[in-house]
Amino acid sequence: MEYTQLGRAGLRVSRLVLGTMNFGPQTDEADSHTIMDAALDAGVNFVDTANVYGWGENKGRTEEIIGSWFAGDTRRRDKVVLATKVYGSMDRSGGTWPNHDKLSAVNIRRAVEASLRRLNTDYIDLYQFHHIDRDTPFEEIWQAVDVLISQGKILYAGSSNFPGYKIAQANEAAARRGMVGLVSEQCLYNLAERRAEMEVVPAARDYGLGVIPWSPLHGGLLGGVIRREREGGAGPRSGGGRAAEALADTALRGRIEAYEDLLGKHGLEPGQVALAWLLTRPGVTGPIVGPRTREQLDSALRAVELDLGEELLASLDEIFPGPGPSPEAFAW
Numbered sequence: 001m002e003y004t005q006l007g008r009a010g011l012r013v014s015r016l017v018l019g020t021m022n023f024g025p026q027t028d029e030a031d032s033h034t035i036m037d038a039a040l041d042a043g044v045n046f047v048d049t050a051n052v053y054g055w056g057e058n059k060g061r062t063e064e065i066i067g068s069w070f071a072g073d074t075r076r077r078d079k080v081v082l083a084t085k086v087y088g089s090m091d092r093s094g095g096t097w098p099n100h101d102k103l104s105a106v107n108i109r110r111a112v113e114a115s116l117r118r119l120n121t122d123y124i125d126l127y128q129f130h131h132i133d134r135d136t137p138f139e140e141i142w143q144a145v146d147v148l149i150s151q152g153k154i155l156y157a158g159s160s161n162f163p164g165y166k167i168a169q170a171n172e173a174a175a176r177r178g179m180v181g182l183v184s185e186q187c188l189y190n191l192a193e194r195r196a197e198m199e200v201v202p203a204a205r206d207y208g209l210g211v212i213p214w215s216p217l218h219g220g221l222l223g224g225v226i227r228r229e230r231e232g233g234a235g236p237r238s239g240g241g242r243a244a245e246a247l248a249d250t251a252l253r254g255r256i257e258a259y260e261d262l263l264g265k266h267g268l269e270p271g272q273v274a275l276a277w278l279l280t281r282p283g284v285t286g287p288i289v290g291p292r293t294r295e296q297l298d299s300a301l302r303a304v305e306l307d308l309g310e311e312l313l314a315s316l317d318e319i320f321p322g323p324g325p326s327p328e329a330f331a332w
Contacts, residue, residue: 001043002304006081006285008208009156009183011125013046013081015279015304017212018297019290020049024061026292032065033072035297040079042301048186048212048288050085050130051115057092060118067120077121084119085160086111087130103133105144112153128158128186132166138173146179158184158209164199171207182209184285189213191222191259191274192252194322198329201283210285213278221246223271226253227260258319266312275303277316 002015018039023032036047047066054061063084070077086108089101099106116122127148129141148154159167159182167185174181185204189196190213204211217223225247246252263270278287291297308316323329 001301003043003045004285005210006126006156007183007204007210009180009210011081011156011183013210013285014044015286016044016275016300017046017048017083017286017288018044019214019288020047020062020066021053021290022292023049023065024054024058029065029068031293033069035291035294036066036069038294038297040076042297044301045079046081046083046286048083049119050088050128051090051111051118052085052088052130056094059088059090059092060114063115063118067118070120081125082119082121083126083128083158084115084124085128085130086115087133090114103129103136103141105140108141108144108148112148116153123152124154126156126158126184127154128160128184129162130160132162138170139177141170142174142177142179142181146177156180156183158182158186158212160186160214161188162200164203167200167203167207167209182207184210184212186212186214186288188215189278189281189284190216190218190287191277191316191320192218192246192255194320197322198324198326201281202325205283209283211281211283212285213287216278216287216289217271217274219246221252221256222259222274224260224269226257227264227270255319259316262312262315262319268306269299269302271299272303272306273308273316275300276306276308277313279304280308280313 003012004015005011006013018036027035049062049066051063052059053063087102089096091097091100101107112127115124145157159170162185167182171181185200187196187200189211201211260270263273275287275289278284289300291300
């Protein structure tokens with residue numbers, strides 16, 4: 001496994017991030033622990049989750065699965081860079097009691113304590129804001145974070161799904177308090193969805209944030225979906241939703257076909273190439289892989305070993321051109 005710094009922080013993390021969103025809803029506890037064991041054995045030390053994972057009436061279940069894994073062997077916790085998130089309501093009935101969601105100081109404090117209990121740990125390495133909070137000023141957010149850092153309950157703060165200008169606002173507010181500020185941004189970014197290159201990635205790089213792409217296979221569209229269709233297998237992993245709707249777009253379907261045909265000529269697996277491509281992108285720390293099975297994890301791990309080469313990278317850019325830098329991308 002290869003390692004890199006998380007943005008400008010001194011923290012060293014693996015180039016692949018183990019995403020756990022499927023633990024609970026798709027993968028039972030025993031199989032989740034098997035995947036985590038295999039990831040750690042392969043050198044993956046970066047584990048990402050969120051307090052709301054488990055979803056619906058099972059919110060928090062994913063953190064509990066991770067916590068039981070730590071309890072099984074106390075040595076695991078010291079080897080793992082643990083990241084979780086705060087924003088959404090944890091009310092399992094579907095409602096939201098006042099001050100039980102978003103990024104107010106009171107909810108941040110409540111959410112951290114609850115995550116620590118579920119995760120069976122006394123500290124969180126990277127505490128991420130899952131969404132922007134238009135109602136809470138960053139001065140209040142950073143005051144809450146400062147207290148938690150001083151208490152040793154969190155070590156670093158990161159963002160998720162922030163636009164570029166919010167990354168700037170957040171870190172300027174942190175600088176006024178003499179704080180490190182955000183060290184990472186977790187965003188939607190993959191070969192088929194490159195809008196983050198316009199402002200999010202440049203803002204992250206300018207402020208020294210490591211970029212952590214989520215949905216690196218674009219909901220399964222970059223994982224060989226058309227080939228499986230032709231072979232009589234399953235389509236997008238969800239069987240519907242955003243991925244299926246996207247594949248109904250004839251233009252996008254044509255690009256996916258061209259992508260799979262190109263990689264077929266090189267004898268390469270589409271999903272592995274999609275991950276390897278992200279590893280070549282400036283500012284990217286590592287993509288989040290969310291395996292439901294041990295086999296999916298093993299396939300993802302091989303992406304770190306791929307050398308795509310300049311010619312293949314150029315061909316990928318032809319199929320999936322990026323938007324170009326801003327403001328030229330939208331102004332000229």
